[in-house]
Amino acid sequence: MSDVVEKTLTALPGLLLSLDSQPGAAKLCATSRLGSLVRSITELTSKNVGEEMAEPPAGPRSPKQMKEIMVRAIYCEMLGYEASFSYIHAIKLAQQGSVLEKRVGYLAVSLFLHESHDLLLLLVNTVLKDLQSTNLIEVCMALTVVSQIFPKDMIPAVLPLVEDKLTHSKEIIRRKAVLALYKFYLIAPNQVQHIHDKFRKALCDKDPGVMTASLHIYLKLIKESPESYKDLTDSFVTILKQVVGGKLPVDFNYHSVPAPWLQMQLLRILALLGKEDQRTSEMMYEVLDESLRRAEINHNITYAILYECLKTIYTIHPKSELLEKAAKCIGKFVLSPKINLKYLGLKALTYVVQQDPNLALQHQMTIIECLDHSDPIIKRETLELLYRITNGQNVSVIVEKMLDFLRLSKDEYTTIDLVGKVAELAEKYPFPYNSWFIQTMNAIFSIGGDVMQPDIPNNFLRLLAEGFDSDEEDRQLRLLAVDSYLSLLECDTSGLPQRFLQVISWVLGEFSFLKEGLEPADVVERLGKLLDDDAITTETRCWVLAAMSKLCGSSDALCKAEKVAHKYTSCLDTALRQQAVELELLGRDVDLRTRVLPQHVIGFCVWLQVDSSLSFLDGFVSDALARGAAPYKPPHQRQEELSQEKILNFEPYGLSLPVSLSACSLTDRQSPTALSLSSSLSGNSADPPLKAGSNLLKLEGVKRVWGKQGYLPEKQATEEALAQEPSSIFAPSHQQACSESQQTTFSTIVEQDQEKRQLASSLFVGLGSQNAPCLLGKPEASSSQRFRRKVRPEDPSDVNRSLAVSSSFSHSSSALDVLLDNAIPDPTAVCLLVEPASAQNLSDSTSEAVPAVGNTEVVEASEVSSLSGGSGPLAQPSSQVERGLESDLPSRLPATLVGLLRSDVEELCSGESLSLSACKVFDADALVLAIFLKGAEFVLFSLFVCFSLCLNHLYSEGVAQCQGWEEHLNLGEASLYHSVSPPASCSCRPLPLTTEEYGKMWLSFSHDVKQNLMLLKHEEEDQLEAALTALKEKLCLHIVDVIGAEGIMACQLVSGRPCLLHCHTHGGMLAIWLRSPIADLPDCLLYHCQKAIQER
Amino acid sequence: MQFMLLFSRQGKLRLQKWYVPLSDKEKKKITRELVQTVLARKPKMCSFLEWRDLKIVYKRYASLYFCCAIEDQDNELITLEIIHRYVELLDKYFGSVCELDIIFNFEKAYFILDEFLLGGEAQETSKKNVLKAIEQADLLQENQSEDWGGLAAEEVL
16 A cells, blocks of 8 residues: 555544544544544544434434434444444335435445344335336345345245346346345255256356356355266366466456456365266366466465365365375475465465375474464464374374463463363373373363363273273373372362362272372362362362262271261252262261272272163062052153143152152262263273274275375385484485475574474474374374273173162162151151141131231230241252251141241240241242241140232231140230231242243243343353252242253242243343233342342 | 454454344454454464454554454465455545545445455455446436436446
8 A cells, every 4th residue: 555545544543533632623524424423423422422323303304314324323333332223214214215325224224234133124125126126226235235134034025036137137236146146045045946057047157257156156055965066067177277268358357367266266166076086076187287387476366276276186086296286385385484375384284284294294394483483373273283193103292282382372262172182182192101191181181171171081081990901001090190189189279170170089089099008088188178169169079079988998088078078968059968968878888888889999980880771670660559659750741731730830849859869879960970880881882893993994995095096106205204213314305495495494593403303303203104004094093092992891790790780779879768868857757746737637727817907917926026028048948958946847837738848947036935936838829927836845836827829919818727735825915016028939939831831831921021130140150050040949930941041930920820031141141031921020020030139 | 254344453443244143242242352362463473363263364454454254164365365355446446545535434435345245255356347336336426316227227337
């Protein structure tokens, strides 16, 4: 660009500043209308731009004014201010304005709206009208907008018209129509299926522009099914020949290269057609050769074509002559001083090197230089290349380089990708030392942290557990892992990612006995220290506890572990609590422990087989059926029946815990044992050897193709092999250009070069052609894989053993059931404590209506107190087990209320001899307030107040049911004024729905409210889940489904009227969307949701 | 091509064109991130960037950065040339273009872009044809009163 421009541009900021500071001085550009707009905007402070724009129009505006305003709106949107109010005007302008205003209107529409915007519907008519217009410009505009933002469901409306335009007399219209159809094809391929032969016509169009446009469609079509377009190869080749030969009008030249875009498109198409097809490939050799030859001018555009050409040559059926030329071209790229070309050269090498590793050898010095390049992109691409040429000999150097890069990189995408690659390499190749493997994996875990793919730690643990071919080495490897982790635990562990901690605890739990002289108690203590850190997630805590339960061999360790576990036996998280309870139980029952977790048996878990059909329970089931139990129904069926009958789910969520525990311990994802269990499933199957077999076949295929072509003459190969010897000084002496450039390097920086050469020899070792076969098959180098999993014979003893294990599991689970039953108030125990307080008793007892005034309940009692409505969190019986005296009280509930959801028992007030406690029980259609009056030694009196609930709780029809032992009743003369306003949550009941039902109901409800709520706890890992759980607990909602960042919930009022919630988290916000058939309900519920989230 | 952004050395967005449907919030986030990343790069560095799962191709002309996002299999060099061709078109249209031209006539810059790229693909690579089409439409501006249908049929292309 000219110097003048440069000058103007540098002066710009100052100009704008002056505009900003003194509006008067802006006359400079005020002469133009657009100038005034820019000026006015620069004058405005950031906030009020929108307001200014939104000024109510003084009377109707002419389209001309509207056009001006629209341009302003576009400008505002670009600056980042919301101008959504103008969208509708943009559509109007496109509809009503003259051609000129239309143009701006269409532009605004295409910039403002996206494909799924509702307002687009209003545009369809306009577009239809314009497509039929006789004015060329209008048609052009309509076609442009159609190919930019047209939504899928409106395509049929315009399709016939657009189709007609394919035969229009003007090229520009035909071209735009073709592109619009291309867009349609991308959005909805089915809808344009019938016009495929019209595309052919477009391909044969006499105008090169139309023909070029049609190639976009063909590229897509051929990508999908190359077979059906083989017949067109000849045409494409002919076109390319003509283009390369300069037969097109000079207009299409770009920097004296004929139609480069067209050439590239054709080259891509040819690559797709010639892939794995010798006959088709043969048709294009000549023209490819021609393209390579012609592309000699030193300009970016020729390099772009060259690059595409190279890709094509290496994709199609190989021809040695062409490959040789292509290899030389790659040299041009790699050795270019221009960084962009170098980057592409590396990319090309990466693409090619799997087929021809010697190319990397030729450029090894350049690669080494790129490895230390200041631009991270170049480094990254070099690593990609190195990753492709990794073999058993250079793996440690390459991995080291990759880890170095990872330590500096902050980009999450790069980290995930590269960590995966390092892990793959570390596992795939035999490495020099076991300690190297452990160290590398440690580095991966600490760098990859919690963003890496979860199968990396899983695979690592599987490798450790299953072992390799030699027992001694296995032992050594495990010992090394234990050692390194013990020393890691000694240092500060706060920075370690959760996944790493999980790996550490598993390995220590499983293998720490291998280390002689290490007390299990010691390990338990160190693991226990991990738990003190607040930043540790519950999942990790589970892993740690699981590790501890494996270490409970000695009484010392057991004692310590139990102490830790005890803390978690009343934890709210079920998985963690289960783990803790299991540990306690296993600690008590030595027999069971030795059966479930036999000490000092390596890889025991690997041999476990899970009886997924739970056949060992068959006897139990048939017994139960014989006793008249209802047959099992799968959950979805139960759900269906429930929702059909419109009855509530009376089952409290938690009570099912003991039942599901047995299943849980086998399948729960969070349980660390599940990992090894599932691995045994796949590990024992016959899959791996089969896979290896198929890989081998593929390997041979690759070899044959390349061997027969004889692209690598023996002579050259041996030469290169020689060059590979560390003693040879001029490593790439076979490549002239390369060695020339190196000569100069040698003379200038000898020392540095020495280093680099050393690096080169370590990086490119083993790349010579003596082990070419192994290299060619690099991705399938399974034969050299050290970590080939052992193939285990399926012998009968194995099966027997697994049976024994599964029965021991069932043992443990039933034992756990008993344990949990004891922890939860046992129904029989209730009977012992209290005289049977049956439903009969309740209904028979004299029910007297307590006078109800508003929502105030007057109860005679000893002291004055008030029960704060709804502030106490609901506790589900399963998640919290009350201990001590308080726990007796709930047991006094009448049988009809026992199974229901209820709140904690709260002590309202207490005097010297009496105390008053209460709890709320949520019945299907009522809130029952259970009040317990307790004397010094026993419960004197229980009062149950039932409120029938309505939407607004404006009245509560009190039905008090007294029940008790009158002989003990001695209340004195004081009275208790007790006022209760039942919280909204009391009137909500979970509404069990399936996702489909939810979907249907959602659409049928008319009243909805949407709001964004701020989630205060940003640091939480899963905000959505935390929010949903809070809502569920506080408001008694039913979580229907959670998909990604969205969750749907349902509830109903006691009156049976439903309300549906849709929650969506994004960046610290929770978007709640409520729908219900009742007008006020969403608002009301939203308010409570808000409160629940805030109180969380 | 997924989108094209023009922004100044100060990080001010001058033009944006999105060829994939994205929410406004997403667009703003991408723009902010990209502007930051690109501005932080040194002049001698490579014009290509790996960003998320996309490739970013950018080039600086005077004080303006032209920045395109392409998919992995696309050719980076040709994208660079697309940028260059667009600049050439702007240059030809405005007569040695500068940032001010684009600020004050940004809708014209959009028109040119729409004529050159359609739906993320190069529509018309002949410079002459693109400019001709733009001129035809612009002529409208001056002869608004005239009946344009007939005239256009004769003159366009």
